[in-house]
Amino acid sequence: MKKASLNFIAVLGLSLGLLAFTTIREGGIQGKVSPVEGASQVLAVAGRDTLRAAVNNGSFVFSKVKAGTYTVLVKANVPYKDATVENVAVTDSATTDVGEIKLLQ
Known part of the structure; x- marks a missing residue:
């Protein structure tokens, strides 16, 4: 009986340990800016969270x-x-494409 209890506790502990390390799936945002030289930085804001991405050759990508x-x-x-x-x-696990953002003068 004591051995069965120890086995149960071990299996329960292992199960909880594995659940603690489940992966968090994250998405992304991508797009383009035109004209290419029109911007150097893009921000993504949600509530208090602010992400920054550089514009390279007119394209930007936010990952994770x-x-x-x-x-x-x-x-x-x-x-x-x-x-x-x-x-x-x-x-989760998808990248949203915002397409081309055209800047006005």
């Missing part, structure tokens, strides 16, 4: 993004104006 709804802010270089894309939905 928690699921939720984000506002994407493009910080434009002079003479262009900042741009905003609202309600960008990110789901």
Whole structure:
């Protein structure tokens, strides 16, 4: 009886230990800015969380993004104006493409 109890406790402890290390699936956000030289930084904001990504050759990528709804802010270089894309939905294990964001002068 004592051995069965110890085996049960061992199996229970192992099961809980494995559950503690389950992977958290995260998504991403990607897109393009045009003109290519129009911006150098993009922000993704959800509540108090703010993520930053650099713009490389007109493209940006946010990786390891928690699921939720984000506002994407493009910080434009002079003479262009900042741009905003609202309600960008990110789901687990998927990358959301916001497409091409055209900056105005």
